[in-house]
Amino acid sequence: MVDNAVLEKMIKEVMQAMATQGSKPAAAGGKMTRADYPLSETKADQIKTPTGKALSDITLDNILAGNVTADDVKIAPETLEYQAQIAESVGRDAFARNLRRAAELIAVPDDRILEIYNALRPYRSTKAELLAIADELEHKYGCKMNSKHVREAADVYERRGRLKE
Amino acid sequence: MKSKRFEVLSNKPVNKDGFVKEWPEVGLIAMNSPYDPKPSIKIVNGLVTELDGKCREDFDMIDQFIADYAIDLANAEKVMAMDSKQIAKMCVDINVPRAELVKLTTAMTPAKVVEVIGEMNVLEMMMTLTKMRARKTPSNQCHVTNLRDNPVQIAADAAEAALRGFDEQETTVGIVRYAPFNALSLLVGAQVGRPGILTQCAVEEATELILGMRGFTAYAETVSVYGTEQVFIDGDDTPWSKAFLASAYASRGLKMRYTSGTGSEVLMGNAEKRSMLYLEARCIYITKGAGVQGLQNGSISCIGVPGAVPSGIRAVLGENCITTMLDLEVASGNDQTFSHSDMRRTARTLMQMIPGTDFIFSGYSATPNYDNMFAGSNFDAEDFDDYNVLQRDLKVDGGLKPVREEEVVKVRNKAAKVIQGVFKALDLPEITEAEVEAATYAHGSKDMPDRNVVEDLKAAEAMMARGVTGVDIVKAVKKAGYDDIAESLLGMMKLRVSGDHLHTSAIIDSNFHVISAVNDTNDYMGPGTGYQMSEERWNEVKSIPNAIDASDFE
Numbered sequence: 001m002v003d004n005a006v007l008e009k010m011i012k013e014v015m016q017a018m019a020t021q022g023s024k025p026a027a028a029g030g031k032m033t034r035a036d037y038p039l040s041e042t043k044a045d046q047i048k049t050p051t052g053k054a055l056s057d058i059t060l061d062n063i064l065a066g067n068v069t070a071d072d073v074k075i076a077p078e079t080l081e082y083q084a085q086i087a088e089s090v091g092r093d094a095f096a097r098n099l100r101r102a103a104e105l106i107a108v109p110d111d112r113i114l115e116i117y118n119a120l121r122p123y124r125s126t127k128a129e130l131l132a133i134a135d136e137l138e139h140k141y142g143c144k145m146n147s148k149h150v151r152e153a154a155d156v157y158e159r160r161g162r163l164k165e
Numbered sequence: 166m167k168s169k170r171f172e173v174l175s176n177k178p179v180n181k182d183g184f185v186k187e188w189p190e191v192g193l194i195a196m197n198s199p200y201d202p203k204p205s206i207k208i209v210n211g212l213v214t215e216l217d218g219k220c221r222e223d224f225d226m227i228d229q230f231i232a233d234y235a236i237d238l239a240n241a242e243k244v245m246a247m248d249s250k251q252i253a254k255m256c257v258d259i260n261v262p263r264a265e266l267v268k269l270t271t272a273m274t275p276a277k278v279v280e281v282i283g284e285m286n287v288l289e290m291m292m293t294l295t296k297m298r299a300r301k302t303p304s305n306q307c308h309v310t311n312l313r314d315n316p317v318q319i320a321a322d323a324a325e326a327a328l329r330g331f332d333e334q335e336t337t338v339g340i341v342r343y344a345p346f347n348a349l350s351l352l353v354g355a356q357v358g359r360p361g362i363l364t365q366c367a368v369e370e371a372t373e374l375i376l377g378m379r380g381f382t383a384y385a386e387t388v389s390v391y392g393t394e395q396v397f398i399d400g401d402d403t404p405w406s407k408a409f410l411a412s413a414y415a416s417r418g419l420k421m422r423y424t425s426g427t428g429s430e431v432l433m434g435n436a437e438k439r440s441m442l443y444l445e446a447r448c449i450y451i452t453k454g455a456g457v458q459g460l461q462n463g464s465i466s467c468i469g470v471p472g473a474v475p476s477g478i479r480a481v482l483g484e485n486c487i488t489t490m491l492d493l494e495v496a497s498g499n500d501q502t503f504s505h506s507d508m509r510r511t512a513r514t515l516m517q518m519i520p521g522t523d524f525i526f527s528g529y530s531a532t533p534n535y536d537n538m539f540a541g542s543n544f545d546a547e548d549f550d551d552y553n554v555l556q557r558d559l560k561v562d563g564g565l566k567p568v569r570e571e572e573v574v575k576v577r578n579k580a581a582k583v584i585q586g587v588f589k590a591l592d593l594p595e596i597t598e599a600e601v602e603a604a605t606y607a608h609g610s611k612d613m614p615d616r617n618v619v620e621d622l623k624a625a626e627a628m629m630a631r632g633v634t635g636v637d638i639v640k641a642v643k644k645a646g647y648d649d650i651a652e653s654l655l656g657m658m659k660l661r662v663s664g665d666h667l668h669t670s671a672i673i674d675s676n677f678h679v680i681s682a683v684n685d686t687n688d689y690m691g692p693g694t695g696y697q698m699s700e701e702r703w704n705e706v707k708s709i710p711n712a713i714d715a716s717d718f719e
Contacts, residue, residue: 038679040663047663058659060651063639070380070634073658075418083664090683091267092492092669094234098408098456099667102415110378113413114371120406122398146412153405160226162398 032082033089039082050076050106077103097145104143120153122162129164130154178505185473192436192444195427195471195480197283200438204277206245208238217276225394227447230404231275234454240272249277253284256293256490259691263296270297270490271453275446278490282442282483287516290482294520296689297489299459299682300670301696303521305564306333306496307531309351310538311610314343316588316621317581317596318613320354321604324580325573326531327358329549330565332672333496335386335528337367337538340618344368345625346593348381350584352657353642353650357580360653361673363420363666367539370402370410377419380635383657383666384420386461386496386527390451391425392444395435408455418661420671422459422494423452427480428470441471442480446487453491458669460488461527463498463517466540472503472513482516489522494670494682496527502534502541510543511555518555518563521696523670525563533609546608556706562698567709578605586645591633593624 036042040055047055049072062068080103087096105113116133119125125133131154138147157163174180187194207215213232214221224232244252252269255261270278285293307326311318323334336351338344348366355362366376367387376382390407391397397404407423414421425448427441436444445462452460464471464481471477481498488495497517504510517525529552530542537545544552549565556563581604585596594617603613635658643651656677660666666673671681689695698706 034683037668037681037683038663038665040659040665041678044663049662055659055662058655058662060639060643060648060655063636063655064643068636070636073380073636073662075416075661075664079662079664080415083667086683087668090686092458094453094456095458095669096456098411099415099664101408101412101456105412105416108416110375110417113416114374117371117374117406117410117413120403120409121401122403122406146409149405149409153403156226156229156405157403160394162226162403 031089032085034086036082037086039079039086043082046082047079048076050074075106077106080106101143101145101149104137104141104146107141108137108143116150120150122157123164125157126164127154127158130157178507179509181505182503182509183469183473187474189440190438192431192439192441193470193474194440195474195477196279196440196442196483198438198440198443201279201440201443202276204245204249204274204280206236206241206274208242211238213238217274226403227392227394227397227451230454231447231450234456235450236274237268237272240268241274244269244272245274245277249280250284252281253289256281256285256297256486257289259296259689262690263687266297266490267492271492275443275450278487279440279443279446279483282486285483285486287479287482290479290486291516291520293486294482294489294517294522295695296687297486298520298522298670298687299489299492299494300523300672300680301685301687301689302672302680303562303564303696304332304524304672305330305529306335306524306527307331308528308537308539308542309334309336309354309531310338310347311532311536311613312339312538313610313613313616313618314339314347315604315610315613315616316346316350317584317600317604318607318610319347319350320357320580320584321577321607322531323351323354323362323364324358324576325568327355327362328573328576329531329568331362331529331531332564333363333365333384333524334531335365335367339538340622341368341372342622342625344372344376345381345629346621348376349587349638352381352383352638353584353587353654354580356650356653356657357583358576360656360675361677363673374410374413377414378417379629379633380638380658382419383660384422385414386422387424388421388457389424390448391429391433392439392447393430393435393437396430396433399433399435404451404455407451411455411457415664415667418664418667420666421457422461422496423448423455423457424461424465425449425452426462426465426467426498427477427484428464428467432467432470440480441477442483445480445484449484449487449491449493452488452493457493458667458671459494459496459523461496461498462488463500463527465498465500465527468498468501468503478513478516481513485517485522492669494523496524497522499526499543500528501539502543514543519559519561521562535611536609550709553706553709557709560698560703560706562696562702562706566705569710574605577607581605583642583645583647583650586647587638587641590641590644591628591637593628594620
């Protein structure tokens with residue numbers, strides 16, 4: 001049977017959290033919340049491409065003049081961190097973790113991303129190969145979370161017999 | 166003697182459908198299998214040591230991934246101790262807000278959530294869907310494909326589909342090497358219909374990612390997950406490879422969701438004696454644990470399997486419900502063809518259309534069914550008027566609107582001309598005036614002239630080899646003289662700098678304003694709350710062109 005006292009306590013906690021969350025935009029140095037969303041409207045001046053260009057620099061004229069290239073139309077790690085903070089402010093912690101792993105992967109080139117993805121598929125890699133990728137992610141690209149993710153995969157694949165023979 | 170009545174009945178479309186009795190031993194059972202595990206959780210020092218009756222040392226990959234990433238452990242023991250029927254009652258209780266329920270529904274195990282759903286009838290599940298879907302405003306997605314991968318037709322059909330109201334559009338290929346052209350034609354054509362449409366091209370995982378990275382698509386969906394380890398492996402992935410892929414998409418500013426559905430495991434021969442809904446629940450938890458914002462489910466390409474067993478269509482609705490209960494975006498199926506009976510296919514769709522979901526269809530065929538390269542869809546272009554009348558009859562927002570022939574002809578013509586100009590600017594094989602004319606008035610690929618396929622494929626390959634990107638496409642559209650469309654495509658590209666559309670249930674309006682479960686949170690709490698059709702929208706829905714105006718008779 002349901003414990004009504006527990007239930008009531010939980011409901012009150014949630015109501016309280018709802019009342020306090022996301023009502024104010026982030027103060028300087030504070031975390032982003034749902035009140036800052038969408039960033040393209042409320043924080044357009046703070047969003048920069050990884051090449052340091054502002055959102056307002058991405059115009060048709062600048063593209064035609066060659067001032068904006070495909071490398072400029074990309075997301076920066078800082079922006080993904082802001083979006084992760086917004087996700088947390090609405091209780092989406094797992095999604096926020098994905099965005100933070102993604103922020104790390106911005107540094108990894110497209111081709112290498114594809115190779116690592118394929119290496120993570122079943123029976124593609126030995127444990128040593130996966131651990132080498134984890135090291136590369138950590139030391140070459142500074143991807144701490146992704147490195148941990150690949151190490152964990154290596155352990156799970158070993159335990160479940162899904163490594164390359 | 167044979168009964169004349171039985172003879173008539175045996176010739177009805179419904180009797181061309183396949184039906185099968187339950188067979189729990191192989192997983193041929195929709196839900197509530199006697200072999201489904203009983204809900205349980207044990208947590209020691211923050212680590213799950215038992216999940217749904219299985220000890221940690223016996224965990225397969227999926228158990229481990231779910232136990233470590235997909236459940237809110239802080240509340241789990243409390244919620245697992247609650248009566249499942251009580252939670253089911255709270256799901257349908259308009260006085261319990263969604264935000265409260267999510268705290269409970271994200272803190273239970275797969276077996277528990279399946280037990281909660283098992284307490285509900287379809288009406289209660291529809292109520293749950295109305296209340297629990299993440300985005301307040303319902304929406305819709307379509308398929309735009311054709312038998313011959315004709316790029317002009319894709320552009321024209323995409324433009325028409327956008328005009329009709331689809332906020333997301335998905336293409337795929339007949340011939341794999343056509344993928345870059347299909348993605349390009351959909352991207353450009355959709356923006357002609359309405360600025361802000363999100364487009365994708367469903368192909369093999371790695372190729373799909375390349376198209377996204379290069380700026381040919383805005384999101385991805387065909388990233389499949391499965392409910393048993395063996396089937397996951399047979400699908401050539403693991404939860405870890407798929408989670409890495411999810412982060413890879415977000416790192417390039419691309420929206421993405423996973424795909425799963427009841428019936429896939431039994432169809433692939435490894436259901437481990439579990440019910441379809443229990444295994445699907447595991448897929449939904451994998452999605453949650455990977456930190457993916459949403460999921461396409463509702464059986465999808467396996468709909469024939471749940472469609473054939475008792476309570477199967479109820480289970481399909483149940484899987485949509487669980488997705489929303491885990492606070493994920495749901496693109497709720499109504500996808501692949503499953504029945505010869507118009508009654509059955511309509512009834513199946515009402516389960517999602519009446520409650521409203523983030524995307525009622527995860528692929529309404531915007532072409533006639535013979536052109537649908539996803540093996541058909543439950544509704545297609547020949548059902549547009551039926552669907553519009555259903556919206557009008559019930560005053561339900563199904564995401565579409567009636568359109569006039571002259572406006573459709575106009576956008577189709579413009580889309581065909583724009584893609585003609587883009588092909589010219591990118592030095593791709595010529596699109597002739599005859600093709601533009603045919604695409605403007607076509608119903609399907611049977612109305613289109615043939616193209617030189619060999620030449621097209623060679624050019625598509627060369628285009629990818631020389632590194633054409635979204636920025637080059639913008640330039641090509643500008644060069645072709647369509648500044649408005651170039652601006653729209655630029656707007657789409659800018660999304661990937663801000664990442665606002667990465668959030669749960671994001672769609673983009675025609676001013677490039679992002680509408681998602683962050684700023685359009687579902688707050689349904691009974692009559693007069695939640696999504697309400699505006700007067701403007703209702704006027705749009707009810708204005709079917711063939712309605713007689715009584716004043717005409719005066």
